[in-house]
Amino acid sequence: MTETTETRTADPVATVSSTLLEARDLHVEFTSRGRRARAVDGVNLSLGAGEIVALVGESGCGKTTLARTLLGLERPTSGEVRYGGQPLKYGSKALKAYRRQVQLVLQDPTGSLNPRQTVYEAVAEGPRIHRMPDEAEVVNSALARAGLRPPERFLLRYPHELSGGQRQRVVIAGALALNPKVLVADEPVASLDASVRGEILALMLKLRDDLGLSALVVTHDLGLAWNIADRVAVMYLGRIVESGPVEQVLTAPRHPYTQALLSVLPESPERVVLTGEPPDPTRIPGGCRFHARCQILASGKAAEAGVDARCRGELLDILPASALSQAACHYADATG
Template sequence: MAREPYLVLRDFRVWFEKRRGFFEALRKATPEYVRAVDGIDLDVGRGEIFCLVGESGCGKTTTGKGILKLVPPTGGDVFVGVPKTVLDEYEAAKAGKGSADLETIRRQHSLSWKEQRPWTVPHFALLGILLGVGTLIATTLPAFVTASVFHLPFMDGWSYVGYGLVVALLVAYFGSMPPTRPTPRTTLVLGALAVLAFNLSTYLGLVFSGYVDAGGLYQSRVWGDQTLAMFGGNLLVIGVAVFVGRILIWNRLREEGLEGIQIRGLRQKLQIIFQDPYESLNPKHSVYDIVAEPLIVNGLGRNRAETEARVEQALADAGLRPPKDFLFRYPHELSGGQRQRVSIAGALVLDPEFLVADEPVSMLDVSIRTEILELLLELRARKGLTYLFITHDLSLAWVLADRIGVMYLGKIVEEGPTRELIKNPRHPYTKALVSVVPVPDPDRRRQRIILKGERPDPSDIPPGCRFHPRCPVAFERCGWIAEEVVTELKDLSAGTPEEGLFAGLRADAPGAFTLPSAPPDAEATIRRLIEDKGEEFRGLKAIRSIERADGGIRVSLHEFTEPELKAIAPDVKVSCHLFA
């Protein structure tokens, strides 16, 4: 039976910009990224244990941290506990159907939403001109009146401060009204404009009062005690304009229903159990301090007695009994299993609904693993917790998970119910993972699939299917480019009579390469190699045509696309061209 969705990811991405030198940044305007998580779609039902599996570096941990915003998401949407009706409206809006506005839904419900239309130089210039003209008109007259009639702003220092306060309030009020964009950056613009208006209007007042000579310079009597007042007035202006502008913009967002999601309010519902209990616990804090810290940060412990009671309950739920025996111990006084239970207690003390378990038993002895896993299952049954369980051990996922998602190089390549995925893996990568899982039967033998090569660099992801360089069944549609095929031809001809023939191979474009000055039998040689070596060197299957051109040979490759994750059976999704 399908569960009510609790966690929903759509095109979720976490990219990290590569560090560049100063001169390199000047030469290359477009930054390069490490695409750790590169657009995944995922649905986790309420009360479900969903396991993400894959080899090291595939993006599992980054996915978990990105969901909790421990690392900033680059794009996509994260919905937590959102009603199904809202999710249906979101999907309809993405497809261009329905009357709901996509950006409004994302702003109100997506945990990873951020302003997609940032302020640009034209926006700053336009807002500056509009507010500049308005503040000039609004402040010139008061400056003239106060300078010429009352002489108030220029007779003592405090009047500068008071006048700056008035200017800041006026700019913040009028600058936060539509059509100004209600973004946090807007308040900085308002602060800068308030300083400009304050100094401009004060200067005009000084001109009207005769404090400025014919050369446009302040007369000496201005540079007295009022100099410090002017400096303080400028600080006050920018501070008040930013602070008041932020409050007004926040009220405007709340009235329009666009205030978005406050991550602080979700911290109590979303927690994480880290992989290494030796590194995740502060050695200078006692168990009580570690477990009580979330309560103190979130302001949930009204007094010492209540905080201590909740800490003891969390320790008991985590299997540390009696809890009073552990309250004032330090991490070095605990075993590995007890440390991990303290980590679990720290996550449970806020009574969460969702836990990211980042390989919580990988650092523990085998004898202790079973106890921790039984504890997690017991907590799920007793508290109705939802888990995103991250592991590289497929046999562990087999025992624990309701459903499994297999990740490779930032993408989910297969997803399905645990039993179905283990018994009948579809994707070649999943088949390779399943083939190396130990079988508890000495008489049963399983043919292991050993993948060639290493996982590609996530900053240079292969085109097409990102698994094709290591795939044992890759074919022409999988994404081979000219450089890869040229490399394979040179590798297979090394130490053979054909080595000299292929030494001059040159990639002209991603989909074609040439062999200049080719002998008459070169075309036949390439076709023979495709027939004899195509199963071992899968890139040769990408060759579509071999033609004579300008005394040489031009080889064209098949077109390719990146496979999409799509359903091929009930509750089973696969991203592979074999199932296109």
């Protein structure tokens, strides 16, 4: 089959209870010089109230584009983003109200903060845009919740006067100042020293427990996913290829791509070295989109299971949004 025929879709209705934020059959395409890149190519994903979901995958797999689309920063080519059961509207007033509920925490706190603004000004920016009352009280409360106590010590400091962990806490405080329901955290600890990462992850878990916050954590680090997430969704070339409860997916991965990602962890008994780079999203291969790099296919195990031809030529259904463990893999289906 040609790539233009890849339209088979499973039922996208989520089975996650108390769904708060949802992607339904989401597609995001970019066109340049006549070439169409399918950055997000049919994703169903749900985030429940008070739940942390880790979205993992290599650079270029589409996870940041998916996160930006869930934030309303990109418009889907087709499919929809739903919040609180309602489709996201893209008018300026609707987006402003939505972004008070769903806040972004960026990877690089140094780049996120204006070096000419004090901590107070940085945290107060959102409340001012939304014309919230009692600005000083809101800022102090947000800093305290982000672990910068007493907040008075930090109000007049500039970013260069803070440590990396303190800067990341200021960024988190800026999001918390709007009392959001959801945080979308893009590689929230990637730029931090190892000694500080645990503190920031512990803070996010505390915010979930104390405030009922939900979080979508975008990361390439499966170790981070293990430490913080309730569920994990593994993304490859614009699609979720495996998802489920973090313990099930990371202790018994079914998709060869997830197995390869996990093999780089220190405790892994066997290292899987993937050949080549992820394919160009303007030229997604037919069959299983991972088959050109798949160690199961290359080793002959897929042939032994009688699915090698299917891996190369038969399209896989798009995974539904589900709380259950699932994988889009012919070999996993054949071997149980």
